[in-house]
Amino acid sequence: MRQGRDAQTQLLALGKRAGGARQHPDRSGDLAPGEPEHQQKLQHADAPDVRTEGVHGAQERPGDRLGLRRLESLAADLLLPEAVPPGQEHQLLGAAERGTAVTTPSAANTAEATWARIIPFLRPIEPLIRDPEISDILVNGEQAVFFEKNGRLEPLIGVTVREQSLQVAARNIARALGDEISEESPILDSRLPDGSRVAILLPCVSVSGTTIAIRKFQTRRYTMHELVRVGTLPDSVREQLAAAIERRWNILISGGTGSGKTTVLIALAALISDDERLIVIEDTSEIQVTKPNLVRLEARREQPGLPPVPIRDLLRASLRLRPDRILLGEVRGSEAFDLLQALNTGHSGTLSTTHADSARETLSRFATCVMMAGVELPYPVVRAQIGEGLDLVVHLERRPGRRHVTEVLRVHGYDPVAERFELESLYERPRS
Template sequence: MTAFGKRAQVNTDSPAPAIAATAPVPTAAPIPAPRPADPSPPLLANDSSYGIKTGIFAALIETIDLAELSKMDAESTRSTLHDIISEIIAVKGYILGPDEQEAISAEILNDILGLGPLEPLLARDDIADIMVNGCDQVYIEVDGLIQLTPVKFRDNAQLMNICQRIVASVGRRVDEASPICDARLADGSRVNVIVHPLSLKGPTLTIRKFKKDKLTLDQMVQRGGLSPEAASLLRILSAARCNILISGGTGSGKTTLLNCLTQFFSPGERIVTCEDAAELQLQQPHVVSLETRPPNLEGKGEIAMRDLVRNCLRMRPDRIVVGEVRGAEAFDLLQAMNTGHDGSMGTLHANTPTEALGRLENMIAMGNLPLSPGAVRKQIADALNIVVQTQRLRDGSRRITHVTEILSYEDDRIQSVDLMTFLYTGDSPDGRIQGHHAFLAPPRDCMENIRAYGLERECMALFTRGDG
């Protein structure tokens, strides 16, 4: 029997049975669906065509052979299911226009193979974040501004099924016993889920979307995030294997900038990335991506970020890239930077370069290492070359506001100097922030690396040319 050999068994008279909120169809789609507990149809009950959708869905589940379906790739599965849905509509005698039939078919397929009501939002490339606050409130961020959408889930049970489908695809779980989880979608988009009893309104799902076309520094220049001269400086620092820490607030573009800077790594280098939820998408041929693992039901088996960073040192990396530095792994990353792994990078949450250094110091202290504050600061000064500060401004735009060089540890403090800063000059008539990048002083300690890679003349030209 073929995957759809039971078409003749479609019952046009039987009422729609109770069926799963997210159909348990094992396919080659990026996100597999474990069988959920909720017995309700995955359709919006307040929709005028709810009864038709429920009937089609029930007949579809009765018709298909799940074992055969699981052997097909995602594209073939979607195409064939679309044909079956059209046949069911004809057999049951539903009177639907072509557009309405396509809309109903797309909604059912999204519930079976995708993420239900979120699929249209995921298809849009202009959305940076999707924020689901319970079943009836979905916000998106477009051009740095947050707006409410008309998208809703049928109930919190349907939303919970979507959350479980996402986290199960990366071998994780989310439930009352483990109510917080970080995961990712197949395209690398970052996902955070928090559910009852911690989230009071219902499951809260946050998706940091990745664009289909990977952003480059040139595109950031075109969008006004930085000047061409500032982009040249960052390219030089990355290509010259400077150790760089990207600092910024939530949603300020740290990971996006990190991805952009890795484009200037040499294709002959071996790069090892460490992340809580893998989202970096490096274009070099020799990349090893590592991801942390949460504890299992018994509280065992956890692989923390520090374990990954330590193991990196045994993997013969040329560069180590840490998606986000959050804890005691900061010390291991600095150790790596100090032991021949020049050009390593990471991101960190902080509002200024000075605050970033303080946070780095505090994170190292979390490891309970027998080091004095002075020894920790010297370790930071010796290992780190550059702090790049990103910021989301009040008009929603994201800008590079500082490029700061770390010099040395003297007089019980880390000495640093701003190479470049963003100077605010006013607002445009439409309320957009105006300004330019001011080049203050050329690199000092980094100049040896820059010279070694033949980039000294290009670098010095940026500072003699003036502001960008």
């Protein structure tokens, strides 16, 4: 790490190098003592901090299986014309004329090779990409950049990225992933080889200009005891949840975006006995679990020449794999019906997450997702089945600087006469 330069000086210098930042005076001497630490101490490394260890599928993505992503390729395939690194123009053009392969310095690693295509056009925010403490980077066209660090979402002051650079970065990301983004297909939702999730919208659908959201892959896995230490939950809740895992209760973890649902799920999954066969099903692989008898299944979007493989199909297939437990990354649509059938047919100990605003609202949200499957079941019957199959709801909220478990509900059943769930509050965090 280089030391001694504050964030604004770094970012402005990088922006000038790339020609991507607007010219702003150096504010390094104007930072008030009370300004956020990241604005003063963002550090800059010599290479992007990209890791693939522990990331399932980091070397094997749908694009790889189709032969669309290559570690070595003709120069014309390696980078878009606008993305030729400085000093390599003649090497790449010469190789293209000869019809030979070219290997860039970072092509030995898929993740680094992907970042090499992107960073030249995101130089003004390069320190954000390299900072391991930053979890989310949000680029709202040329207008503004925001990032999340230690649970706080903050604006990046004095730095922007040119629209042209954003569009080239977007196309390079898509190409590296064996995907496409264009006016005909202006939305990209995928995952980088290092596990980071990326969503992109082009100006034809985003009034703000090319919009990019990067959720960086977090390699650290918290244990339940560590979650107690950082204040995510009290020790009493840790004990309750550990007992629920031992009793093989079906648990649904709810909360808003970035509230820590997956972090808690991973910590709970670590408590599962190594003697059990675990099936993990996800839309995009991000659940870091290490077990001796582990099967990972990942959905596939529709691709040229290949039909989609949705979560519903994977969930049905998993039931034929003799699972002891099923971990479903997220319930957000019609797959809720298949999950509900599993919960009510003897598949206990299931863990999953969903988006909801409260623990009680989670139950209604689950029922709504079940109805999205188009099943001919009355709504009260669906709610009754949820009352029978689900045992526990754990709800999290993100508050400034912190993520907390705010509610834990025990589901005892459903009362069809009163038309309400029979619930017991095991924990509720006091409002501060």
